[in-house]
Amino acid sequence: MASAxxxxxxxxxxxxxxxxxxxxxxxxxxxxxxxxPECGGLHDDVATECSVCGWTPI
Structure with missing residues (x-):
């Protein structure tokens, strides 16, 4: 079966x-x-989520 x-x-x-x-x-x-990219908050290289606004990369 093909997936959509x-x-x-x-x-x-x-x-x-x-x-x-x-x-x-x-x-x-x-x-x-x-x-x-959402709020401009700066984070260390190990960050996986923005601690300011909660944004996460897709």
Whole structure:
């Protein structure tokens, strides 16, 4: 039995067909630290979740 793509995959495909980027969002870097893309909080390299706003990478 074939599996259907998830709704996120279908949504990403819809957006990419119309010229939008659909890359997974991850940590940004600032001053040798991880920076949260949501709130801008800085964290050590071992952080897996933003301690300021609770954001986690996909």
């Amino acid at each position: 793509p998830s709704s996120n995959d279908m949504f990403d495909e819809f957006l990419s067909q119309r010229g939008h980027e659909t890359d997974d969002i991850g940590w940004e870097e600032s001053y040798n630290k991880k920076q949260c």
